Amino acid sequence: MIGNDWDIVLSTVWNSPNFKKFMNNVKEEYKNYTCFPKWDDIFNALKNTSYKDTKVVIIGQDPYHGEGQAHGLSFSVKKGVKLPPSLQNIFKELYDDLGIKNEECGDLTPWTHEGVLLLNSVLTVRKDLPASHKNLGWQLLTDHIIKLLNLKKEPIVFILWGSFARSKKALITNPKHLVIESTHPSPFSARNGFFGSKPFSKTNNFLKQNKIKEVNFTLPKNY
Numbered sequence: 357m358i359g360n361d362w363d364i365v366l367s368t369v370w371n372s373p374n375f376k377k378f379m380n381n382v383k384e385e386y387k388n389y390t391c392f393p394k395w396d397d398i399f400n401a402l403k404n405t406s407y408k409d410t411k412v413v414i415i416g417q418d419p420y421h422g423e424g425q426a427h428g429l430s431f432s433v434k435k436g437v438k439l440p441p442s443l444q445n446i447f448k449e450l451y452d453d454l455g456i457k458n459e460e461c462g463d464l465t466p467w468t469h470e471g472v473l474l475l476n477s478v479l480t481v482r483k484d485l486p487a488s489h490k491n492l493g494w495q496l497l498t499d500h501i502i503k504l505l506n507l508k509k510e511p512i513v514f515i516l517w518g519s520f521a522r523s524k525k526a527l528i529t530n531p532k533h534l535v536i537e538s539t540h541p542s543p544f545s546a547r548n549g550f551f552g553s554k555p556f557s558k559t560n561n562f563l564k565q566n567k568i569k570e571v572n573f574t575l576p577k578n579y
Contacts, residue, residue, distance in 0.1 A: 358399055360406040365504055369497060378493045382480060385492070390483040392419050393426040400428025401475045402501075404468035410505060411471040411568055412513045412559055415521040418478035421486050429474035431541075432464035445541040445550065450573055453554045458575045470571045475501065477520070502527045511566045513559045517541055517550065534562045 357363055357370055369375050382398075385391055393400070416430025420440060425433045431443055439447070439462045447458045464474055477498045482488040502524055505512055511532045516522045518540030528535055536558055539549040560570040 358402045360403070361408050362402045362406065365407045366501070369500065375497070378496075381492065385480065385482070385489070391480050391489075392421060392483060393428045393480070397426070397428035398479050401430070401468070401473055404429070404465065405471060405473040407504070407508075409471045410473045410508075410512060411510070411563060412515065412571060413473045413475055413502070413505060414515045414517075415502075415524055416474070416476040417518070417520045418476055418487055418489065419481045421481045421484055421488075423483065426481070427463075428479070429464055429468060430476045432474055433462040435461055435463045437462060441543045442541045445543065445546045449541070449546075449551055449553070450556055452551070453556045454560075454573060456556075456574050458573075460577075461575060464575070466575050467571065467573065470573075471569075472571060473505075477524070499524070499527060506530045506533065511562070511568065513562055515555055515559070517555075518545065534558075 358366075363370070386395055414430055419426035419428075420433065425437055425440070427434050431446060433440060433443065439459070443462045450456050450458060464472075468474060475498060478487070478489050478492070478494040479498070480489045480492070480494070506528050507530070509532070511534065513534045513536060514528050516525060516535060516537040522537050525535055525537065536553075536555045538553040538555065539545040541550045556573055563570050
């Protein structure tokens, strides 16, 4: 289903009657309404970053609900799409924190190849209706994914921005891991604790201390 070790780690989920029933409900949504991301992109976060390779998790709420924005990675947009305000603020903090300037393209796919799992809690949404799939059942899966990552022996950094993501802190009980939390990068809250929180340098300092390769947060010019 995914094409990497998530298929093994989540095999009991994929094969359960409840999950198959749930996915049929998601299919109905896609049949009856315009939904995002594209069907084939729903599990891109897992496809791009294997369980074994995950060393950083950035938890989002649900996909962007505008045409052509979402592609299965939290906070990321497709190439050529105008940067949403939250992503603009993430890039501003990245520049202030590490001096890295990413302002041309909002496709964060290169981060996923660095071991950053860009996981939304809810993986789908109806067009122009934020949080419209909040009660569909996705969180049973994504909370389970967070719990499985919590069990890893290798240290992981969990980045929780905003009250929704911070509610997932209760699932992260392994003292080996680092939890970085702040307000959301949205323009409504970024100045209340997101700006100046230095999540990127904190992430790499922690990885370095644990002899894990640091994340290159630079987005290549042409990819």
